[in-house]
Amino acid sequence: MNGPETAREHPYDPEPGDMVVDASGHVGRVMGHEGPNYQLRHPEGGREWKAASGTLRPATQAEVLSAAVSAANQRSRGEIP
Known part of the structure; x- marks a missing residue:
């Protein structure tokens, strides 16, 4: 099945260094993660x-x-700066 169900079955799992966009539309580099949260910069x-x-x-x-x-x-x- 394609669409939202597929996305929930296989969530995006970024690696440190990957460039991502968060829910607010901000672009960030993945620095790491702790539990369910990722640290972005x-x-x-x-x-x-x-x-x-x-x-x-x-x-x-x-x-x-x-x-x-x-x-x-x-x-x-x-x-x-």
Whole structure:
């Protein structure tokens, strides 16, 4: 069977280093996991945040590039170090 049932049978299980998108749409690199939560960090670095395992999906190349450009723009405006 395809669709939501298949997704529940085989949840996405990212490995450290994988680029993912969380439920809020933020792109992050998987740093590790603890129980049902994964620790993510922005591709350009920064503070980690937690995301529930069932809410993650692989990030597309376009999403990773967009996150990197956004961080570069924030740095150029002095909003982040």
